[in-house]
Amino acid sequence: MSIKNLLAIGAAVIGTAALPSIAAQAPLKGTFALPGVTEKATAELVVRETGPLTRELLIAFTDKATGRPITQFDEELTQELHVLATDTDFSSFVHEHAGKRGADGRFSVAMRFPKPGTYHVYADAMSKGLGQQVVRFEVPVGVATGPTALSQVPVGSAKGSDGPYTVNLDASALRVGAESMMALTILKAGKPATDLGLYLGVPAHAVFVGTDDLGYVHAHAVAADAPKGGHAPHGAHGSGSHGDPKAAIPAQLMLHATPPRAGRYALWIQFKAGGEVRTVPFVVTVPAAS
Template identity: 30%
Template sequence: MNNALRITAFATALAATFGTAYGVGRGADPLVAAADRPAGQHAGHGEGREDGATGGAGRAAGLQISDGGYTLTLETPTVRAGVRTAIRFAVVDDAGRKVTAYQREHGKELHFILASSDLTEFRHLHPVRAADGTWSTTVDLPKAGGYRAFADFTPAAKGAENLTLGADLAVSGTYRPAALPAPSAVAEVDGYRVALDGRLHAGRSGELKLTVSRNGRPVTDLQPYLGAYGHLVALRSGDLAYLHVHPNEGGPGPVVSFMASVPSAGTYRLFLDFQHEGKVRTAAFTVRVPASGQGAADRHESGAGAPAGHAH
């Protein structure tokens, strides 16, 4: 079978899983996640739960196109690879009205994420909202295939909760699937080295520490990005379950720490956005979360087993 598959503009979007960032670094060194911690994370931008889910009891975030009385409508369902294109979308309430009022969180009314199915592309975008409630942003996606678009927001309506809704996006062109990057505890991007310490356990919150260095020296002057010294997004392989966490107090580096949990065992892709010298960069990691009771065996097989991070 030919490894290159032509995706037309009318093709159905492939099932998206993860993505790596524009400029995401390559990973090295295995990391297998497994350790219990007390609960205490944020899922999406809303209140954290021990199952790591948002958007309704027992459900992971980003899997629904509609939830809580709101629907994500992607007005640009297809784009062409390698062509800068305006993507338009809206959040619509049950009455069919476009939402025009949102709570601001981390400096923005809405956070928009694009992730590809073959784990090679990731974008954290900041779209602009028109008066009628239509959001728009431009993007140039170099690789064809299926993508998932996530909208992370909280409506301004009284009693509204944080939601992360997801919709499929098809990128036309010649599709060449890529293998999932190997589990890693180190990522390099634009001359920066980011080391990941700590483990995740399904349904329990644990601490992750990410240490940023450049040319062998710790970076101690990270700059705030959207009101924090780092932003972390986790996506689960297979169904695109989404988790967006934010750091503990501290900074400005070299360590950025997070409290985070995941809703189940499986393979996850973590993306850390950090800003230094006026530019945002993204470091990506692959992490396997074993089923309960199997962490010791997985650590033995992978050669990993560093203790979970502990500092705030």
């Protein structure tokens, strides 16, 4: 047998041996998680363990109507895919983005989880021609899956902090099924923060997760003095416009969101301050319609 043939056989053996690292794990089927929006895409997730608390997430979207892989996506808030995760007691939060998307449309996302647990992982993408589609996966990290009592969800508060930064939040205007405005102020050492910057093109992000149905809402904030109609909630994916990176970010902001259902929501507000991304958790309650 020639050297050329031996090399070809060796390459084939190496190739087949490498495949099971991905293929050996059965893909996880996702659950559509965007209330009030028509499900037009499905998704599968393959999880590859890269360390005790690190995982590579391989996410592929499929057009529900045609059964074909989705390979084209629109950017929203500077990214084609947002991947967000929280554990079953809503005490942790992770927000990551994909690296370069493959030609087959599959995304690869490196994610570090803060502690062992079972995580609700949300893949939020703008599939071209289909609009925003969000799919949720249940991903165990270092533990077996299992239910967690909702009583572990923390009590709501109007104030939260990350390092020297405090966020004061007024969620009293939240109304089910209607666009609502929440006022928030970012303080540093008790005074309005003056070192704020854009995070993914906007002054602040907010992610709501329903503690009962795990429904998902992703919105962003604008300056409190912005003209009416100048916002573009992430859930609506309107203009996709971003702020001026050179403009000063005010400490007083307005967050526009449309809660799809009444009930309790875990909420995380993210913003850039002092050159770092800060994350402040809240729990808010949306009253039933009168």
